[in-house]
Amino acid sequence: MRIKVIIPNSSVPFRDSQIKARKSVASSGTTVEVVCLPHGPVSIESAYDEALAGPYIINEVEKAEKEGFDAVSLDCAMDTVVRAAKESVTIPVTSAGEAGLLIAMGLCSYFSVVTVLKSTAKDIEDNIRKYGFNIRCKSVRYANIPVLDLCDTDKAVTAIRSEGKRAIFEDGAECIVLGCTGMSELCGILSNELNVPVIDPASASIQLAEMYVSMRLSTSKYAFELPNKNK
Amino acid sequence: MRIKVIIPNSSVPFRDSQIKARKSVASSGTTVEVVCLPHGPVSIESAYDEALAGPYIINEVEKAEKEGFDAVSLDCAMDTVVRAAKESVTIPVTSAGEAGLLIAMGLCSYFSVVTVLKSTAKDIEDNIRKYGFNIRCKSVRYANIPVLDLCDTDKAVTAIRSEGKRAIFEDGAECIVLGCTGMSELCGILSNELNVPVIDPASASIQLAEMYVSMRLSTSKYAFELPNKNK
């Protein structure tokens, strides 16, 4: 099985820093290829960034299908242009934000999301209402750290842990979904310290993609019709 | 007051066919300028089209602010990249789909939307859940007509009226929101025949934009933060 992970920004250093984590998630028989975009914003921190990256994301998704990949994992907790991506191909497309929420709900009654910035938090709140999961969501908090600063692990862990604790003890969360795919490396540490399940959305998305392929399931084309591309 | 109407597709004939209707909506003191996109799909009939048009839409929104427009009306019932557009500027941005729903809810308890295609219906359903208005929505129906075929007025009226009647008599709608901005010219006819209010989303969006300007209100920047554009 071959899964293409599309990081929807144009930062090669960010991509390179994530490859190891992404590859380590997959089962033994699965090949994971990690790409970022040739153009567009260097990080996705707003719906504005998402809109600018949109065409490049779609192009990568379509290319993945042509290259024979079995599935695509969109590597962003904001679920960038996820409806468009699901429409554009017939292979399964998973997305980190959505996958993280689905996986979390099997482990708890109430989750919170901890993301990087206020702007990403607002966008994720929109998604959660769109998915109808707001009844299960206690809060969407943010650590106030730009995506590309997550490499300062100590600072990042401190800030995320602090918001995670507030989510648990003030808001009632029973599980934390990380609200950025740049936090994969921090997930283990945070899990140990917060004492509730902490979900890495990037990993959740890859594993969910694997599951769909192995169950021979794909996106409902009744829900996500193939668009007319010849206009 | 000057309002820029951005039709988020690249069809000049479509734009030209809508100018008169758009200009006729505005109050006497208001100037309405109608533009379409220089590139991108000739019609927006899917989230796929929306994603491809995204950067061009944002560019037009930003240009409108620089040109000194008082507000922008996004002329699409699918609310194309509306969060990004609202983030990108400080002037008010209204969007046809959202405006149509808001205006409808002041006239009824339950509305239905009648749009062009299954693919637009699915996208509009996503938006309605995202806005939390699903509790007020009886159905999202579609007339099965591509946007650019709406110029065949008779055929269009027949198909939309039929779905409108089903919305009213089978689903319980008390008001119909048209789910495409290409239906402005048909709104009067449909209103007379369906005997419930029929909302033209393009007009609703322009009028809502005017209202915000005259009330000195704009999009909450606490909700839609200005993005970092220098990256």
Add this chain to the structure above:
Amino acid sequence: MRIKVIIPNSSVPFRDSQIKARKSVASSGTTVEVVCLPHGPVSIESAYDEALAGPYIINEVEKAEKEGFDAVSLDCAMDTVVRAAKESVTIPVTSAGEAGLLIAMGLCSYFSVVTVLKSTAKDIEDNIRKYGFNIRCKSVRYANIPVLDLCDTDKAVTAIRSEGKRAIFEDGAECIVLGCTGMSELCGILSNELNVPVIDPASASIQLAEMYVSMRLSTSKYAFELPNKNK
């Protein structure tokens, strides 16, 4: 266009203090007439007050239609007998509470209401659930000031600003809807100080009424049937 603003209490001084603000909202071609009730409570601060004022409100609404007004704006954030008012005539009836909420939702994802008293807050919460907007509402707060004391501007601004800040910083509101039509004069000051949109419901209702008239829309009589008045 002629719009009748019905203040649903019997306080002539209150009415007189609001006339200037109401007239200033309308477009150049619109005539606004502001009336209060001949009898009934001097302020509407509870559902009890609303019930006692009910017949007088309906009488004024019906009179407005006979006098040839194009629309009625019910000037109360508690939406006093709004279903009855909408049923009673065929011209559009808007109501300050409902209009304020609709207008707010085009500017933010989450709003809070700041009203005068606990009793008005409870009633407004009922309305918000009835309209299905609770998913978008972060809180309904009250400044603990009776309606007729709002003329002490300094005291009023201080108390409302304080609750507005709590709504924004503790509850997560991105926009404030004022929960009393006696706060029109304070709206500008509050807007400047709170740094989010602050909606005056009285103005929103007049503007929405104008919009309905200019779009040739009126209340769905399928939703709000004309009652049998001959019994």
Add this chain to the structure above:
Amino acid sequence: MRIKVIIPNSSVPFRDSQIKARKSVASSGTTVEVVCLPHGPVSIESAYDEALAGPYIINEVEKAEKEGFDAVSLDCAMDTVVRAAKESVTIPVTSAGEAGLLIAMGLCSYFSVVTVLKSTAKDIEDNIRKYGFNIRCKSVRYANIPVLDLCDTDKAVTAIRSEGKRAIFEDGAECIVLGCTGMSELCGILSNELNVPVIDPASASIQLAEMYVSMRLSTSKYAFELPNKNK
């Protein structure tokens, strides 16, 4: 224990036709007094009727408390001015519509309401959303019979049974709540024929009032503050 049943219309014949049914509901130690209003509409079939009856209803509720009644049952499935009535006194106030819904939900997962007219159906739908019970409600249907024609038992049973069957077999209702207090006499017949519980709201309201008195419970004055009556 003494319970006052307030029929919120001015029809003495209607009141007289209901006395026997109301008195038969109470426990042995309970005295039930049934009154109607001295003025106002002869039947409550719209929010318009409700608004006109409002002051008379409140007056009767306040009188009941002064006369030493232990509780009031508002005898209308539309829950006429129920918030105002609960505010106005400290004794428990139950209301037929609300009581019928509460009692029904202990017997099923999903109920439907069958009421008299479209106008009452629309009002009851508003209430159900206001109470937050829409998630448990499959439909609000109407038999298209004015209240005062319910005395034609055969016609009434035929029409209500037909809508009840549609509620059960088309909509999925597991229990029927009658949507008018003038249907008490028909409840037994309908129950037998529909084979699901059929709730008479008038009886439910009296029994709920008895329960509150015997449990020494009353309306939360924190939710329904006593209004300022001296203005």
Add this chain to the structure above:
Amino acid sequence: MRIKVIIPNSSVPFRDSQIKARKSVASSGTTVEVVCLPHGPVSIESAYDEALAGPYIINEVEKAEKEGFDAVSLDCAMDTVVRAAKESVTIPVTSAGEAGLLIAMGLCSYFSVVTVLKSTAKDIEDNIRKYGFNIRCKSVRYANIPVLDLCDTDKAVTAIRSEGKRAIFEDGAECIVLGCTGMSELCGILSNELNVPVIDPASASIQLAEMYVSMRLSTSKYAFELPNKNK
């Protein structure tokens, strides 16, 4: 009328401590018999306890019907195996948790539950979502006292009152539903001190059972089909 109260644990001392309170709730003509289980956990403090007690509960419910009881009241605020119990017989089955919530909602707009332990709180939250009442529920709090320690009245009252106050003043509850049937004796004291209605679920359940019997109503067998017991 004869009602069987089934305490779904095996603690004879607990049962004996509750008999007086249960019998005192019933009307003069009603006989109340209080039983506990022959086996199973000595208290129900988790879904785990509930699962272990399940078959014994069902057995007692079926026995009650064979013994000619008119109704069963399941005496647990966690609503232990309540769907199974309702399925198993044709007589009405009420359950303390569900009954407490229904009775509370007639007295307020927003309630909170105060229960014994975190584990019971989590289970009750599940039930409240299942019943669709979460829109009316401000919080489910717990006093951190095991069921069998409730006999230390002073300690129990202190802890429950403290959480009740937080529910009212921090969360916005207007009514408190006690989240354990072992709190009946404390209900009066708490009511006086908290100044909002405090509902004893055990009493609510018995009274609701009486109401159903006297109204000749029973559980909808369309909702809760009699199971095939011969397999």
Add this chain to the structure above:
Amino acid sequence: MRIKVIIPNSSVPFRDSQIKARKSVASSGTTVEVVCLPHGPVSIESAYDEALAGPYIINEVEKAEKEGFDAVSLDCAMDTVVRAAKESVTIPVTSAGEAGLLIAMGLCSYFSVVTVLKSTAKDIEDNIRKYGFNIRCKSVRYANIPVLDLCDTDKAVTAIRSEGKRAIFEDGAECIVLGCTGMSELCGILSNELNVPVIDPASASIQLAEMYVSMRLSTSKYAFELPNKNK
């Protein structure tokens, strides 16, 4: 990795008929052991059956943890005693009904469930509301076939396909979740014929369990506290 699949009924023939399907789902490195219960109902077709099977299910779950299994998959679409099972151990517990819904929601906006009997449909509806997924669920339909008759493949496929088509074309489902774990063998056929994704809940549950183990995630013990077992 070792996963224990617990079929919560006592039918050895049913268990034997499912072993092949269950084992075929797992990844190459995973051992799947399939057990049924030593006692209890031969099939789970009601909450009644679930309650009777409860203690045996819990016993098997606890035994699985002691035997060193890495996860448990509860093999029933009704999610039998799933809260109790999750409480009872620290290893991940997945359940077929819940897993099927989670997996489906990544592939569509709206799903329907097609189960065996009305009684299982009612129970599954309860679960869907409890999980808060009702906003995504178009219908829960049943094929009217007892579990143990599913071995008549032709009859089963015909009946399920018919309900599946109604779910898609009448109710608007975009994906079908099978509502019984005895339908695994039929899933492929149904998928081909219905042209939307068809989810086998038994497979979904095993794959989800594998995912949790490989991601080192387990049930939140903050949500599902270990119960006190020494009482």
